[in-house]
Amino acid sequence: MNDDSSIVRLAAMIREETERLRPGDRLPSSRELMRLHGVSPVTVSRALARLAAEGRVITRPGSGTFVAPAVARTGGTADLSWQTVALGDRVVDDTDVIGLLTPPPDGVIPLTGGYLNPAMRPSKALSGAASRALHRPDAWSLPPLTGIPELRGWFAQEAGGDITPSDVLVVSGGQSALTHAFRALSAPGTPILVETPTYPGALAAARAAGLRATAVPMDRGGVRPELLAEAFAVTGARVFFCQPTLHNPTGATLSAERRGQVLAIARAAGAFVVEDDYARYFAAAPAPASMISMDAHGTVVHINSLTKVLAPSMRVAGITARGPAARRLRASQIVEAFFVARPLQETALEFVGSPAWPRHLAGLGVELTARRDTLAAALTARMPAAEIHLLPRGGLHLWVRLPPDRDEDTVVEAARRAGVLVSPGRIYYPAEPPGPRIRVTHSAALHLPELVEGVRRLATALEGP
Structure with a gap:
């Protein structure tokens, strides 16, 4: 033996x-x-x-x-409670974000989410672009660590101004860009200023980086410059996160004048502005120039993602910065992920350089306008007690204030039971919300009749028992 x-x-x-x-x-x-x-x-x-x-x-x-x-x-369940002590008290909370990413159950109408529904995605054209990209001899080779030059050049052109390809870093989607920016520009334990309300994914990324999100109020024109200046002075923050075009969730767009004021205030405070330009391709009318195109001092770190406008798995974004901030962002990318997979970069470049790209944008603009108008009309007719914050010049969402006597969580849960999903307003605030709100999305429903039916179910839930 x-x-x-x-x-x-x-x-x-x-x-x-x-x-x-x-x-x-x-x-x-x-x-x-x-x-x-x-x-x-x-x-x-x-x-x-x-x-x-x-x-x-x-x-x-x-x-x-x-x-x-x-x-x-x-082999039963082990006692892992010791990890609580080892991990410490820092929490990475995905609760608010994962709710926006979870597909709805069968028979439930989604009036929430951040992506185009399958019928609105250019899936066939994307498949063609991927096929062409994969036939390139170097499709599977190591790409330049900052991104393939032609794609960086395209992102630079989209940003405008005097931005060059060398200012751009290709990363894995807008959420990754936010994570890189927050970690690169702020130290754990320091404050970061955010519009209030604001995108829950940004709040989650800031908290995961150990930052303290501090709210700066908005009006229908966007962030209020005088309160931004006050917040910088009071907190000593060195970063302001904003979505100046079709802000999520309110739909507000900063005028050129306010963009200039925000830049001047941030520069005076010696601070960065992280410009999340996620909705630049969802505008029904031309938006003002990007803030980075107006910036001559390296104040703005600009993010432009292809994910929302194309498909959830097109996780390609450009993050633009200059000076030491750019060098730190590049180091963060290399340490965390090395680079974005070359086949995905090549596919993105193939698509945006093809006739399918302008065709997609033109058709998308028409469809989103029809959906916005249909949603607004249905909400006005079915839910007169609720108030639409504003009718945005494009975008994917409407921000709705519920009657003050309604409990937001109760309405959202009643809507779910009635077969429709909406986003609770509380997840968009870094602190206590000012009252019951919901965000209602028009891009996730399959078609206009389903959108109208979703509002009917929502109205039933709002009426309550």
Whole structure:
């Protein structure tokens, strides 16, 4: 009998013995096992090591070998509570974000979400672009770590102004860009200013980076510059996160004048502006120039993502910055992810350089306008007690204030039971919300009749029992 088979055989016999004993019972000593089974010290040692790895025995040097507790022996749920102490009190909370990413159950109408429904995505054209990209000889080779030059050039052109390809870093989607920006520009424990309300994914990323999100109020024109200046002065923050075009969730768009004021205030505070330009392709009318195109001092870090306008798995974005901030962002990308997969970058470049891109944008603009108008009309007709914050010049959502006597969570839960999903307003605030709100999305429903039916169900939920 060779050594390996002796180990297996001895381990099997000891395993059977542990089943007959109680947790904590002492097993025969190594010397006794050698005598009983006629094996070498090495065989005994390795057999016991195998059983210890299985969680069946515990070896205590100088005391002997004992039957392990039942949970460890049977493979039941282990007590992992020790990790709470080891991990500390920092929490990475995905609750608010995961609700926006979870597909609705069958029969439930989604009036929430951040992506185009399948019928609105250019799936066929994307597949064609992917096929062409994968036929390139270098499709699977290592890309430049900051992104393939042509794609960086395209993002630079979209940003406008004097931005060059060397200012752009290609990353894995807008959420990744936010995470990189927050970690690169702020130290854990420091404040970050955000519009209020604001995108829940930004709040989650800020908290995961150990930052304290501080609210700056808005009106229908966007963030209020005088309150932004006050917030910088009071908090000492060095970063302001904003969505100046078709803000999520309110739909507000900053005028060119206010954009200039925000830049001047941030520069005076020695602070960065993280410009999330997520909705630049959802505007029904031309939006003012991007803030980074107006910036001559390296104040703005600009994010432009292709995910929302194309498909959830097109996780490609450009993050633009200059100076030491750009160098730190590049280092963050390399340390965390090395680079974005070249086939995905090549596919994105193929698509935006093809006739399918302007065709998609033109058709999308018409469809989103029709959906916005249909949603607004249905809400006005079915829910007169609720108030639409404003009718945005494009975008994917409407921000709705509920009657003050309504409980937001109750309405959202009643809507779910009625077969329609909406986003609760509380998840868009870094602190206590000012009153009951919901965000209602028109891009996730399959078609206009489903959109109208979703509002009917929502109205039923608002009426309550």
